[in-house]
Amino acid sequence: MKCSSGCTAAKVVDRYRPHEIVALVKAGYSEELINSDVIWACSVCLKCTEYCPQRVSPFEVVMALRNEAVSRGIAPPKGFVEMAKSVLRVGYIQEPMYTMTKDFEEVSRKELGLPEMPKPRDFEKFRQHVLLVGFERLKEIAQA
């Protein structure tokens, strides 16, 4: 299987095989996949999409399964929840962090002379729109 032989995630996660995921969906096992964390292993490298001789995109199948899981209120791995919460809070998946120089000096954007990160101008409107385009259930998941 070209998709699985090229797959980045398959090289380091034994149970992740894009061709198996596509076969399981075709055989009617979407429910099981939606309830499994295996769909969150994809590294988004898009090699499967490129290599499939049948022009299936296992990547798009996996993204559809992830979207379906979220829309049913099934929590994704914590990192994804945190990134989504951050988008709803500040408009980005994360906020500027302190970083360490080689001499163990902690520096911020400001200390490096970098300007403040621009946020969405009408933030409340932006937030409403993000919720509208698919984050509504995520908000519930995050609060649970």
Added chain:
Amino acid sequence: MRFLLYLGCTAPTKQYGYELSLRSTLPLLGVELEYPKDMNCCGVPMKGISRFYPYYACARIMAIAESQGLDIVAPCNGCHLNLTETVYKLKLNPPLMDAVNALLKEEGLRYSGKAAIYHPVEVLHDKVGVERIASTIKRKLPGIPVSSHPGCHLLRPTEFPRPETRNGPLKLDRLIEAIGLKARDYPEKYECCGAAMLPYSPEAAIRVVALRIKRALAVGSRAITSLCPYCIDMLDGKQDAAKTITGDQSLSIPALYYTQLLGLALGLSERELGINLNMSPVEALLEEVMA
């Protein structure tokens, strides 16, 4: 040449060396960068949460560029892919474009697809050109073998145009050679850095990094370079973790942004290029490069 600088999330929240080196090198090559006042995330890591969100988020970014009459430079591979994909998909799907514009209208914005999207590899290679780079640099760097790691989204998918292709020399390799370094192929050149696997399994993601570094060392590369904040975050920032997880203490190689190497050739200081923020062992390479 003036562009709207759309940095995305990773570069301006932690990969400051990329932002610093972009801001300090590009103007020396006649590229002006305009920093926006209104901006948001492109949504690439959020595709699994909502496949629709990135269309809204990217159309919003491009509508802002349009309102300022500027084209965009997007230094993150993920952002560049997402923006390009949005233009492509919205053109094919007028109802989707109308739906996105209905939301943007409430924010006083309108997307039409006028703004062009460039990655720094295109700005440097296609707009500035290797000849101008070679004639502008103050010092030619020594011919040290360096492996380029363009990153997935500069190459894939091929459904719509990407800045780089596997079917020919990389622009990034030409840029490496333009400043005197030698581009050294390595077997993992077109592979993924593993960054998007971090939320699922940090260990699996770091094993991906270990594979890359091992192969770069095996072909005698003295450094890895990229123009993607995810790739350098992984290849530069996760070497200690790769050593711990694999037990292989040899997994150690300088990893820098191409703009940092370019900056050294342009005579800029380590601080101006944020090289003091790199986590990988860059000291010996720097000494050799600056000698």
